[in-house]
Amino acid sequence: MSGMMHFLQDDGTSRKPELAHVPVESVHPNPRQPRQHFDVEELQQLADSIREVGVLQPIVVCKQDQGYELVAGERRLRAAKIAGLATIPALITEVTPSEQQIFALVENIHRSDLSAVEEAMCLRDILDRTGWTQVDAAKRIGLSQASLANKLRLLRLDPEVQRFVIEGRLGERQARALVGLPEEEQRSLAKQAIEENTPAGEVERLAKETGTKPGRRSGDRKDLPFAGPDGPTGELLKELAVLVEGNRKRGIPIAWKVKELAQRELVVEITVDLSKRMEPSQERQ
Numbered sequence: 001m002s003g004m005m006h007f008l009q010d011d012g013t014s015r016k017p018e019l020a021h022v023p024v025e026s027v028h029p030n031p032r033q034p035r036q037h038f039d040v041e042e043l044q045q046l047a048d049s050i051r052e053v054g055v056l057q058p059i060v061v062c063k064q065d066q067g068y069e070l071v072a073g074e075r076r077l078r079a080a081k082i083a084g085l086a087t088i089p090a091l092i093t094e095v096t097p098s099e100q101q102i103f104a105l106v107e108n109i110h111r112s113d114l115s116a117v118e119e120a121m122c123l124r125d126i127l128d129r130t131g132w133t134q135v136d137a138a139k140r141i142g143l144s145q146a147s148l149a150n151k152l153r154l155l156r157l158d159p160e161v162q163r164f165v166i167e168g169r170l171g172e173r174q175a176r177a178l179v180g181l182p183e184e185e186q187r188s189l190a191k192q193a194i195e196e197n198t199p200a201g202e203v204e205r206l207a208k209e210t211g212t213k214p215g216r217r218s219g220d221r222k223d224l225p226f227a228g229p230d231g232p233t234g235e236l237l238k239e240l241a242v243l244v245e246g247n248r249k250r251g252i253p254i255a256w257k258v259k260e261l262a263q264r265e266l267v268v269e270i271t272v273d274l275s276k277r278m279e280p281s282q283e284r285q
Helices: 002-009 040-053 074-083 097-109 116-130 134-141 145-156 159-166 172-176 183-196 200-211 232-249
Strands: 018-023 059-063 068-072 087-093 254-262 265-272
Touching: 040 074, 059 074, 068 074, 068 087, 068 097, 074 087, 097 116, 097 134, 116 134, 116 145, 116 159, 116 172, 134 145, 145 159, 145 172, 159 172, 159 183, 172 183, 172 200, 183 200, 232 254
Parallel strands: 059 087
Antiparallel strands: 018 087, 059 068, 254 265
16 A cells, blocks of 8 residues: 555645545446456455454545545455445545556555566556656655566566466566567476476576577577668667767767667667767767
């Protein structure tokens, strides 16, 4: 819930949620709820806990003409109904339909039963919907920027390997070690790790060895014909080189480098040193 509170209290508006007890039957489900499956046994266990100690974390709702629409906390709401509660503690806030879905995504990220890949999918959705930077999102959600970035890297894995993570057969650290390898080798190492229960450190070593075999660079892919010097990527890099060189000749201290080539993603870093200006005749370093 801490991530949700970060989000509600730092949403860039003056809106402050109001805490109140609302009738359970007056709360309508959120049609934009990203989670579609709710385990019946887990709901019953939560309902039993609610009967004993009550609802410890309020749900989040927004006021409607008739009752309230749930923003976050559907498991608690369902369990409260099973437990026979008449009212439930709720934070009442004013949000748009788009914000409602973002809040639901934020809550899902902080659920302990979500896999790392499912968390990454939620994070990607939040970034796409809000336009936030990773730094902004990490601050609002309550994650470190490094943790957020590492989870997003999992979305660059082969879909079958992602499924292994979702099913709980492959750990987050094991899976992350495979990012950047060709998909066939990702699948091979992932299956080996599952069958042999290979520790994450050993998977990282094997992945590093695979990525540095003679004749192969880490991240090279047989199914990426555009990655060669004569493909679209090569042409783009040539154009970038011409652009950078042209600016350097004009005295602008600009530099660039390719940081990574993996999973159909080419990362290019361009740096301009605004603290100094080169002489137009200065040679490229």
